[in-house]
Amino acid sequence: MGRTSKFVLNAISTALLQIVTMVAGFITPRFLLVAYGSDINGLISSINQFIVYFNLVEAGLSSAAVYSLYKPIAEHNYNQINRVVVAARNFYVKSGFIFVGLVFLLAFVYPWITHTEVLDKGTVFCLVLVLGVNGALEFFTLAKYRALLTADQKTYVISTASIVYTILNTLIVVILSTLRVDILLLRIVALISIFARSLILYIYIKIHYKFIDYKVAPDNSAMDKRWSALYLQVVQTVQNASPAVLTTLFSTLKMVSVYSVYNMVLAGINGVMSVFSTGVSAGFGELLVKKDMKAFSKAYKDFEYLYYMAMSIVYGVTMATILPFIQVYTKGVNDVQYVNIVFAVLFVLNGVFYNLKTPQGMLVIAAGLYKETRIQSTIQAGILVVGGVVLGYSFGLTGVLVASCLSNFYRCVDLLFFIPKNVTHLPILPSLRRMVETLVVIVLICAASWLCLPFHPNTLMTWVGYAFCNLVLAVLLVMLFHVLFERSNIHIVVDRVRSIFKRK
Structure with a gap:
């Protein structure tokens, strides 16, 4: 196979x-x-x-x-x-x-x-x-x-x-x-x-x-390599667990429940994004072991392009539909206020920064560069923990989320420069352009949703229909954007789809 x-x-x-x-x-x-x-x-x-x-x-x-x-x-x-x-x-x-x-x-x-x-x-x-x-x-x-x-x-x-x-x-x-x-x-x-x-x-x-x-x-x-890989996993664990732990220390269990509901949504979205990257690091690891750099470079550029395209659709729809979902999901639970636009924006923004670095972070694992990224991983963890304590003490859950966003943003910038220098040896500008394009398209999808779909679902079924309409709108906008501004790369999507159907 x-x-x-x-x-x-x-x-x-x-x-x-x-x-x-x-x-x-x-x-x-x-x-x-x-x-x-x-x-x-x-x-x-x-x-x-x-x-x-x-x-x-x-x-x-x-x-x-x-x-x-x-x-x-x-x-x-x-x-x-x-x-x-x-x-x-x-x-x-x-x-x-x-x-x-x-x-x-x-x-x-x-x-x-x-x-x-x-x-x-x-x-x-x-x-x-x-x-x-x-x-x-x-x-x-x-x-x-x-x-x-x-x-x-x-x-x-x-x-x-x-x-x-x-x-x-x-x-x-x-x-x-x-x-x-x-x-x-x-x-x-x-x-x-x-x-x-x-x-x-x-x-x-x-x-x-x-x-x-x-x-x-x-x-x-x-x-x-276990001890070198330790730092990478520490960052991942801190990233995933710290917000709930810090909210427990600086707020109430009810606010932890609020966090868990929003985090449940974003965990599901991150799971959707993992569909596009699961098992890929092993494939890239195999190419690196075989030193087949030509195949590696092409495969990585294709993967990065497709991943960011998928990400713009997924997170554009998420931002447009998360608050209506929270409202429907917590209907009848009145012991704490769950619907909060500040929480929604910060959770989605944190998820965006977390996933923007996935193509580069995946190569850290594929190449076994755990020891080489210790300092950067420590800084990332430090931003979240120290920032979470300082901001969490003053602003509660909002402060913790801001610290998490800053932590992931730092890691995005770091890996953007580290991976081309140490693994891919490809220019930085194309990756940076695609990151910026992803953020722009997410904003465009939200704006289009609010303008074209002024509907407020009040049941789970109506929300599903609302989300589907947003998905269709997002796919159309993304394809239009890439035809206009990424015409030289749109063939990657066509080629990958053809290769899948040929194998079938």
Whole structure:
């Protein structure tokens, strides 16, 4: 199976996963909000973000393992593949025990650093432990499979298993919350879904990777890049978890719930964007290992062009439709004000900056340039944490979001110069132009939506119709823009579509 075919299969499966995840992400918080209120919804979101930080004990392992597997997989060196997989498994087990210890520590401390009138401290203690089990199972079961499948450009297998997990988890939450089952019991029963995902991956590996032998001597040197990759993952973790944690410290659980609802939307949008990049870093990593720079340069330029085109459509529609969605989604939940245009703009802007750097950031992973980007990653994390504390203390959630925007903006600028100098050796100007064009087109889509579609949906179904109209409008505007201003590159879209249908 060629790189394009693998990309298409990975993209389709990832798209299905993101659709399922988005639908589930909209359904489950809504049922939790209605059944248990904003306090408990905010509490669960806050605990989960603290637990995300503990995943730093795994930081760099996955990236190091995937990078170390590129070459032996390309050369069909089964002995070396086994040695890397065994080394990764051993490190994951050790990290898993550290993770469990941190979860127990949080369970003891968390009831005393937060305040809620709906649950006693004992229940909060147990809830932290139950939510931590999900992460612990990742270390002991899923992680070693994920590294192998990612390096082999078979993320569609992971996506399929995750679809099963997401559907099963959603069904459990919906049914039990409708029955008003105790929130702690609900979370315990929901653990069934993670076991199902692990079982699917275990069976697939057993069938399709029969050469895997866990008795060989581990190649611990393959994990050397782990400590360099650590910084990159620290930034990603800080980026994802800090806003909810800082909001917990400087605001109320109700505001954490507000954050979680907006973040749910943007997480779904980022998931949509990941459809276009999932598995791509492995393909670029293979080209770099083979030193096929001609194919690499063409593939990267094509990818960057297509990614920014897709991004302008996705985020243009998001900005035009997010507030009507929040209004419909939180209808009937009146214990805190969810509809806020400032939050909407800042969340979308942060998402735009986060995704603008994806083409360049993907190459940091593909080329294994973790050590070379330590300083920049530290600065990015520092902007978010220090800025979040200073601005969050004064302005609450708004301040935290501004700090997050500044952090991602800095990283965009940094990677814009770093990647051409160290990896692609291509001129900077085309990438900068496409970034600016993406921002301009997003604004144009919003303006066109407000002018051409002056409609305010009041139900989920009418919102779906409204969003679809915005999508059609956005696609037409983007295609018109690229025909007028990117005529020399529009053939990339046609060529890629033709290659997909020829393979079918």
